[in-house]
Amino acid sequence: MTNKASVLLISMMIFLTACSESQPAKSPVSTTSATPTMAATTAASPTPTAAPTQTPAPTPTPEPTKAVPLEVKKDYHMNKNYDIVPNDPNGNKKIILLTFDDGPKEQEMNQSLIDILKKHNAKAIFFFNGYRIKQKPELVKLVHESGNIIGNHAWDHDNMKDMPNAKIDQQVDDVQKAIKDLTGQAPQFFRPPFGSGNDYLKAKIKANHMLYMTWSNGSLDWEMTNNKNDPNKVIENVMKQLHGGSNILMHELPWTVKALDTLLTQLEEKGYSFVDPNAIELEMR
Ligand SMILES: [Zn+2]
Known part of the structure; x- marks a missing residue:
């Protein structure tokens, strides 16, 4: 059991x-x-x-939420002379806006400019042409991802002053679309080739909530006659015209790349700082 x-x-x-x-x-x-x-x-x-x-x-x-770009406080505006001015009358007027036109050209130049800007804790606007974007779309991404700002410099590098309105529309809109397709962000700054525009173009840019600008301090780096291959001449030209709020026009050119580090150092030594383009209001006043 x-x-x-x-x-x-x-x-x-x-x-x-x-x-x-x-x-x-x-x-x-x-x-x-x-x-x-x-x-x-x-x-x-x-x-x-x-x-x-x-x-x-x-x-x-x-x-x-994704589409909204990183918000930076708009502490500056551009005046009628294309100078950058602090909104606060007691604000720091010893500021500089750095711009590079006519790219994107070569990766090496873009990368050097990006590296030098980063070294000086500066951001610039790169005004690109549409026909060049089509040739080097990867450089648009490179510049955008570096935190620098991409501006619209029209599709072709043509004088827009006497252009028919429909062609102006195309010159502006095609670049907006190309850059937005590549970066997800359409440009907020426009600079006409040769600084040459007309009332229709200015009104169009304003209606698009973009800021139209030429410049107030030309480095003359585009003058091929005497300045070619001479970075010191680029620096000298900028320093001669230096004033508070200088909107400095430079180009993607080898001698400008060579000049940039020294130029930014000299500007800093004179007590100037570099304005973040994102901090500039999009309405001229
Ligand atoms: Zn240009």
Whole structure:
């Protein structure tokens, strides 16, 4: 009898162990079976009607948040002379805006400019032409990802003063689209080739909530006659015209790249600092 009893005990224990072991194996099955039941319940109740309406609502919300560029306090504005001025009358007037036109040309030049700017904790506007963007789209991304700002310098490098309105539209809009497609952000600054525009162009830029500018301190780095290959001449030209709020025009040119580090050092030594283009209001006043 004792033997029978122990056999019974053992077989009971085996049975119990088998039961407890089979439970976790069963549980996922029961969970899966519970889900359709719950779904069926929700399907029957008015809840599912509310659920689909609620679900698409939060989806569009993150999209505008993504599209909004990093907000920088707009502490500066541009005056009629294209100088940059602090909004606070007691603010620091010894500021400089750095700009480089006519790119993107070569990766090496863009990278050097980016590196030198970074060394001096400065940001610049790179005014790009559409036909060059088409040739070197990867450089648009390079400059954008470096934290510098990309401006619109029209599709072609043509004088826009006597251009028909429809062609002006195309020259501006095609560049806006090309840059937005590459960076996700359409430019906020426009500079016409040769600094030459007309009333229609200015009104169009304003209507697009962009800032139209030429410059107030030309480095003359584009003058091929005497200055070619002479970085010192570029520095000398800028320093001669130096004033508070200087909007400095430079180009993607080898001698300008060579001049930049020394130029920025000299400006800093004279007590000037470099304005973040994102801190400039988009309305001229
Ligand atoms: Zn130009």
